[in-house]
Amino acid sequence: MARDIAISVYLFFFGILFHIFKLYPQKKKSTFVVSFGDNVLFTVKELETQTNGQVIILKTSQCKVDFEESSNRIILMFEPRHFFHWIRSIFHLATSTHIYVDNYFGFLAVTKFRENVSCIQLWHAAGAIKQFGLKDPSIRNRTKQALQRFKKVYDRFDYVVVGSEKMANIFRQSFGLSDKQILRSGIPRTDFFFDEIALEQARYELTQHFPVIQKKKVILYAPTFRDHELHVSSLHLDIAAMYKALKEDYVLFLRLHPAVKVELNNQYPEFVYDVSNYKDINHLLVVTDLLISDYSSIPFEYSLLHRPMIFFAYDLHEYEKLRGFWEGYDQLVPGPIVKDTGSLIDIIHSSQFDLNKVVQFSHEWNQYSQGNSSKNLIQTFYKSKLYDA
Numbered sequence: 001m002a003r004d005i006a007i008s009v010y011l012f013f014f015g016i017l018f019h020i021f022k023l024y025p026q027k028k029k030s031t032f033v034v035s036f037g038d039n040v041l042f043t044v045k046e047l048e049t050q051t052n053g054q055v056i057i058l059k060t061s062q063c064k065v066d067f068e069e070s071s072n073r074i075i076l077m078f079e080p081r082h083f084f085h086w087i088r089s090i091f092h093l094a095t096s097t098h099i100y101v102d103n104y105f106g107f108l109a110v111t112k113f114r115e116n117v118s119c120i121q122l123w124h125a126a127g128a129i130k131q132f133g134l135k136d137p138s139i140r141n142r143t144k145q146a147l148q149r150f151k152k153v154y155d156r157f158d159y160v161v162v163g164s165e166k167m168a169n170i171f172r173q174s175f176g177l178s179d180k181q182i183l184r185s186g187i188p189r190t191d192f193f194f195d196e197i198a199l200e201q202a203r204y205e206l207t208q209h210f211p212v213i214q215k216k217k218v219i220l221y222a223p224t225f226r227d228h229e230l231h232v233s234s235l236h237l238d239i240a241a242m243y244k245a246l247k248e249d250y251v252l253f254l255r256l257h258p259a260v261k262v263e264l265n266n267q268y269p270e271f272v273y274d275v276s277n278y279k280d281i282n283h284l285l286v287v288t289d290l291l292i293s294d295y296s297s298i299p300f301e302y303s304l305l306h307r308p309m310i311f312f313a314y315d316l317h318e319y320e321k322l323r324g325f326w327e328g329y330d331q332l333v334p335g336p337i338v339k340d341t342g343s344l345i346d347i348i349h350s351s352q353f354d355l356n357k358v359v360q361f362s363h364e365w366n367q368y369s370q371g372n373s374s375k376n377l378i379q380t381f382y383k384s385k386l387y388d389a
Contacts, residue, residue, distance in 0.1 A: 017087065019094075021093075022095075022114070030098040031058065031093055034065070035124070036062070038188075038280070040188075042188035042374045046188070054073075054074070056096065100122050108153040118381060120183070124297075128167065129326065129333075131323060133174030134174055161187065162182055163373070186370060186372070190373060193305065199286055217249060221252060221253065222298050224293075224295040241342065242345065243271050250348075251270070252271055253284060295313070300366070304366055308353035310336050
C-alpha cells in the first residue's frame, strides 16, 4: 500500500508538469526513454542518417550504453535525483512528435500525448520464455490501483516493434494490443549480426582484451537474474568441476547481473573471466562458441549465429511456477536441458547438439530481423531528410 501511495504521489506531480509543458509549441523531435539502450542505439544511428530531426535521449541509471551528445542530440538523466535533467525530460516528452521507450515506464500512465504523437515500444528482448505484462503471474498479488496503472501504461503504446509472429502474439496478450499496433520491422539491434565489418571489429576488440580466446573456445554463462540470489556468494554452476574438466580447451565467460557479486579470487587462472560489465552483450556473443543460459532472452539473438546452446535450468519447476512460461520449456528451447554441472560437462564433451533446432528456432523468432530492421523502422515514421527540427 505504501508503495502504491508513493508511486501515485510521484505520478501526480509528473502529470501536472507534463500537462503544463503541453502548452508549449510542439517541435519535430524524437525522444527516447532508455533503460537498456541497445535497440535505441541502432535506431538513433539510422534516424540521424535518414533525417535531420532533433534527438533527445532520456537515460535511466540502468542504461550502460554510451550515447554522445552532438549539435542535434541532447542526453539527459531521467531520474528525480537529477532534478533539472528530470524537469527538462518531461518538457521534451510533452513537446515531441515521436516517443520511443524500451521497457515498462510507469510515467506513461499520466502522459496523454497529443493526437499526432506516436509512442513506440522498442522492447528490450527479441523473444520471451517468461510471461510478462498482463500475463505475469505475480500481478495477482498487486493492488487494484496498480493493475489499473499497468493497463494505462500499456494503452499508451501506439506501436510495438517485433521480430516475429511469435513475439507479436505474445505482445498482443501481454499488453492487450490489436494487430494494427504490431510493427513488423524487425529488432533494430539484430542488424549487428548482419554487418560483417561490425562483427569483425567486435572479434578484434575482444581478442585484444582476452588474447587467450585465440587458442581456446569460449563458453559464455549468462543466467537470468533471480531476486532471491541478490546476495549470493557462489553460483549453482560448479566452477571447480568445469575448470578441472574443460580448462585445456575452453575458457568460461561469466555474464552475471550487476547486483550479483560472486568472489572467484583468481582461483581459475586463464579459465574464468567475469565479463558482467563488458559494454555489449552482442559483442560477447560473436566470440562465444557455446552459450549456457536458462530463461533469459539472450538465446533468441544468439541463435542468429547458428551455434550450440545448453540450458542450465536447475530450478525449472520452481521458476516456472513463480514466473510462468509462454509454452512448455522443453518444447521451446533449442538445446539440451540440464540441472547439474556434471550433466552439462558430459554434453560438452560429447557435443550432443542438434544445430537444426537452433536454425529453426532462429527462423521462428527472428522472422523479420534480416539486417535492415533499423532502416525499416525509421522509414515507417519519417519520410526523408526534409524532416527538420
